[in-house]
Amino acid sequence: MSNPNFLNELVEEASVHTQPLRKRRLGFLFWLCVGWIALNILGAIFANLLPLINPLFQNYNVVNAGPSLHHLLGTDDLGRDIFSRIVFGSRVSIEVSLGAMLIGFGIGAPLGMLAAYRRGTFDAVLSTVMYVFLAFPAIIATIAVLSFWTPRSLLKIIVVVGIAAIPLVYRVIRGATLNFATRDFVVAAKVQGATDRRILMKELLPNVAPIGVSFLLVGIATVVTLEGALAFLGLSVNPPTPSWGNMINESLANLQVNPWLAIFPSAAMCLFLLSLNFIGDRLRSHYDISEIKL
Amino acid sequence: MLIGVVFVITVGAFYLIHLLPGDPAAVILGTGDSPANRAKLYRQLGLNKPIIEQYFVWIKNVIRGNLGTSFISETSVWSTIKAALPIDVEMIIISQILAFAFAIPTAMRSARKPDGILDRILSAGSFTLLSVPSFVLIVVLVLVVAIKLGVPHTGPSSYVSLSADWIGNLESMALPSITLAIGSYVVYYRVLRSDLIATLQEEYITMARSKGISSRRIMWRHAFRPSTVALLGTAGVNIGGLLAGGFIVQFILAIPGLGYQLIAAIGRSDYLVVQGIVLVVSVGVILINFAFDFATNLVDPRISRE
Numbered sequence: 001m002s003n004p005n006f007l008n009e010l011v012e013e014a015s016v017h018t019q020p021l022r023k024r025r026l027g028f029l030f031w032l033c034v035g036w037i038a039l040n041i042l043g044a045i046f047a048n049l050l051p052l053i054n055p056l057f058q059n060y061n062v063v064n065a066g067p068s069l070h071h072l073l074g075t076d077d078l079g080r081d082i083f084s085r086i087v088f089g090s091r092v093s094i095e096v097s098l099g100a101m102l103i104g105f106g107i108g109a110p111l112g113m114l115a116a117y118r119r120g121t122f123d124a125v126l127s128t129v130m131y132v133f134l135a136f137p138a139i140i141a142t143i144a145v146l147s148f149w150t151p152r153s154l155l156k157i158i159v160v161v162g163i164a165a166i167p168l169v170y171r172v173i174r175g176a177t178l179n180f181a182t183r184d185f186v187v188a189a190k191v192q193g194a195t196d197r198r199i200l201m202k203e204l205l206p207n208v209a210p211i212g213v214s215f216l217l218v219g220i221a222t223v224v225t226l227e228g229a230l231a232f233l234g235l236s237v238n239p240p241t242p243s244w245g246n247m248i249n250e251s252l253a254n255l256q257v258n259p260w261l262a263i264f265p266s267a268a269m270c271l272f273l274l275s276l277n278f279i280g281d282r283l284r285s286h287y288d289i290s291e292i293k294l
Numbered sequence: 295m296l297i298g299v300v301f302v303i304t305v306g307a308f309y310l311i312h313l314l315p316g317d318p319a320a321v322i323l324g325t326g327d328s329p330a331n332r333a334k335l336y337r338q339l340g341l342n343k344p345i346i347e348q349y350f351v352w353i354k355n356v357i358r359g360n361l362g363t364s365f366i367s368e369t370s371v372w373s374t375i376k377a378a379l380p381i382d383v384e385m386i387i388i389s390q391i392l393a394f395a396f397a398i399p400t401a402m403r404s405a406r407k408p409d410g411i412l413d414r415i416l417s418a419g420s421f422t423l424l425s426v427p428s429f430v431l432i433v434v435l436v437l438v439v440a441i442k443l444g445v446p447h448t449g450p451s452s453y454v455s456l457s458a459d460w461i462g463n464l465e466s467m468a469l470p471s472i473t474l475a476i477g478s479y480v481v482y483y484r485v486l487r488s489d490l491i492a493t494l495q496e497e498y499i500t501m502a503r504s505k506g507i508s509s510r511r512i513m514w515r516h517a518f519r520p521s522t523v524a525l526l527g528t529a530g531v532n533i534g535g536l537l538a539g540g541f542i543v544q545f546i547l548a549i550p551g552l553g554y555q556l557i558a559a560i561g562r563s564d565y566l567v568v569q570g571i572v573l574v575v576s577v578g579v580i581l582i583n584f585a586f587d588f589a590t591n592l593v594d595p596r597i598s599r600e
Contacts, residue, residue, distance in 0.1 A: 135299045136306045137538040137579065140556065140572055144310060147560045225427040229542045232429055233557055248433060252450070252546070259437050266430040274425035281421070 030282045033275035040272055044091045053081040055088040055242050064258040073264045076247075077254050082261070085242035086268045092236065092243035093272070096158055097223035101216055103162025108169030109212060113200060115170075116177035127174070130167040138164040142226075146235045154237055157230070161223055169215070176211040180204055210287040217280035221273050228269060244269045296584070300577055304356070307572040308349050311565050352569070361570040366562050371570040374555055379574070381544075381551035384456070386536050388471040390529075393478035401483050402513050405490035417487070420480045431473045432543050439469060451548040470543040478532055485528050489521040523594050530586025534579035 043050070053071075059079035067074045073082040115123040145160050146152065180186065181204065189203050224244075230236045231245025239246055244265050251261035283289075336342045343351075355362060361371035404413040440449035447454050447465035454462035493499065494517055502512050541553025548554065552571055559567035 132299065132302045132306075135576065135580065136303055137572070137576055139539050140575065141306075141310060143557070144560055144568065148563075221425070228427055228429055232542055232545060248429065252433065255433070255437055256441055259441075262433050262437065266433065270426050270430060273427070274422060277421065277425050 026282055026286060030279060033278045036271065036275045037279070040090050041094060043087050044094045047088050047091060050087070052084040052087060055080060055085040056240050057081070064254070064261075066260065074258075074260050076250070076261050077258065082247075082264050085247060086244070086265055089242040089244045089247055089265065090268070090272070092154065092241070093224045093227050093245075093269070095154060096161065096227050097220040099155075099158035100161040100165055100223050101219050103159065104165030104169045104219065105212070105216065108166040109173045112170040112173030113177045113204060113208065116174045117181050117196070117200060117204065123174075126170075130170045133167040134171065138168075139226075139229075143230070143233060143235065146230065147233070152235065152238060157227075157236070161226060165219060165223075169219070172215045173208060173212060176208045177204055180207045210283065211289055214280045214283050214287075214289060217276050217283070221276045221280075224269065224273060224276075296580065299580060303576040304353055304573060305349070307569045307576070308352065309345070311568050312345055312348070352566075356573070361573075362566040364559075364564050364567050366564045367567075371566050374567055375552070375570055375574055378550055378552045378555045378571075380456070381549060382537060382540060382553070385467060385471050385474065385540065385544075385549075385551065386533060388467060389474035389478060389536070390533065392471065392475035393482055396475075397479050397482035397486060398518075401486035401490055402518075404483075404487045405494060405517075406509065406513070408491050413487075416483070420483050423476055423480045424484075426476075428473050428477055429542050429546060431476060432469060432546055435469045435473060436547075450546060453547070453549045466547075466549070470540075470547055470549060473543050474536055474540060478529075478536070481528055481532055482525060486521060486525050489524050490517055493517045493521045519593055523590055526586050526590045526593060530583045530589075533586075534582045537578050537582070538575050 057080065059075065059081075061079065062071065062075050063079045064077055065071055065075045065079075071081050071083065073086065075081055076085070111126060115126045142160055142164050146157065149156055149160075186199060186203050189199050194203070227236055227243060228245035228248060231243060231249045234249075236243050236245050239250070247265035248262060248269070251258075251265070254261055333342070341348070352362065359372075361375070363370050364374070367374075400416050404410075404416050407413060436449060439445050445465065445468075446452075447462050448469050453466045456463045490513075499512060499516060502516050503509075507516075537552070539553075540551065541557055543549075544551045544554040545557055552575060556568065556571045556575075558564075559571065
């Protein structure tokens with residue numbers, strides 16, 4: 001280790017990982033997308049405080065109305081305000097996706113990092129278990145559990161989807177950590193006598209975090225889509241509670257009469273997903289993460 | 295390894311379904327029936343035995359190729375699967391032909407001039423489509439094609455079987471296949487484009503160019519094959535995903551493929567049908583992945599030598 005080249009390499013590597021990143025700009029569109037996501041989340045949190053029409057109130061005087069000043073995006077077949085239902089509906093998507101990712105990352109990420117750092121039996125056993133879980137079609141398991149586990153509630157959806165996400169998060173985080181665990185800067189830290197805890201938190205975590213965050217964004221987008229798919233099977237939150245998936249599903253019966261019922265919630269969902277994907281894409285190119293790794 | 299995973303899947307499929315509440319006796323007899331009748335039915339169906347014993351009875355039959363007879367519809371599980379599987383296969387084949395037929399030429403166009411106008415349009419377009427879930431796509435397609443344009447057999451619940459009328463069948467398969475094709479196209483285009491761009495920067499491409507070989511020939515003969523490794527891996531995962539996840543378009547349009555039958559069977563607690571379909575789908579996914587791994591080795595022999 002007394003080789004002077006070794007130090008040079010270390011310095012070089014450190015500069016690769018910190019310096020030029022700060023200089024590249026993320027661009028206007030990136031911040032626009034961040035703003036849109038933030039607006040959606042704020043809307044979901046403060047929906048009760050906003051001057052919105054009650055999303056469950058049925059006004060039979062204005063059924064299937066087009067967009068107007070009073071009803072910004074019109075009303076549905078029961079005279080409910082679509083704009084207000086979309087804002088309240090975003091709560092379900094956001095709660096389910098954030099909740100499920102909290103479970104998935106809370107359990108999958110630490111296990112993945114530990115397994116990649118420790119290696120040995122711990123890694124072998126854990127990886128085999130996760131591999132077996134991955135082989136089982138998660139979407140089918142999710143549907144099966146949700147259809148038999150009644151009465152349905154938001155919390156149950158979050159738990160089931162969250163558990164299904166654990167092996168996926170584990171695989172990505174383990175792979176990412178493995179990539180760094182044998183690098184020189186980790187070896188250097190070990191030689192200096194750093195504790196395992198310190199190496200995991202201070203050396204590995206900052207390097208794994210960008211990959212974790214971009215996978216988190218992919219995960220949130222997947223769960224938002226999954227909520228929509230579950231809604232079509234009648235497995236999302238029970239009507240009349242609005243959710244984006246429920247709204248798109250309910251619109252099918254009235255597609256001929258009022259296509260706006262399908263178009264507005266679909267647009268809300270797609271814009272949300274587009275923003276998430278764009279943010280993820282920008283971050284990946286910013287931190288130089290290849291898409292295939294995810 | 296392969297057999298081990300399949301074994302675990304059979305156990306998973308079996309226990310998952312049995313641990314859940316939901317009672318086939320209640321479905322068959324109705325909820326108001328007497329407990330004595332119910333106990334008798336349980337004995338007849340073999341549901342009174344311990345779960346482990348039930349599993350071994352089932353798995354022994356499965357190994358002999360007998361997936362059992364549904365308690366509910368009293369038809370053999372295999373006949374249900376045999377009727378449904380070709381629909382999935384047809385849908386996947388049509389969608390994959392469409393996806394590759396569009397992805398390969400457009401990715402080549404993009405890679406020829408990265409960041410050119412055409413590349414920007416194609417990339418932005420594919421990126422936008424990436425954010426449109428399949429159920430939104432199918433709803434929009436139904437709205438435009440079935441309702442506004444009035445093309446026959448394209449709306450919900452208008453499936454026509456291949457043996458009855460092949461033109462009608464193609465019409466009814468068009469929208470779900472296009473929906474799946476768009477989802478696959480986006481992924482394939484992005485993967486192939488970035489790999490082609492990387493390959494075209496290799497020295498042997500410059501060498502080929504300096505020999506005066508046309509850029510069309512360079513693209514097809516020199517750059518394409520080495521750029522398809524990641525594409526094949528992605529296609530394997532994606533097609534497996536279509537087999538397991540194609541249920542949503544089938545469900546919306548009431549096309550009686552495997553996914554549709556699975557959802558219907560879950561809805562009526564039809565254990566044996568659910569187990570059978572989960573088994574067939576899981577094994578199918580594993581075999582597809584295996585086949586594409588093999589294809590990757592053919593494309594890049596270095597992989598198998600490692």
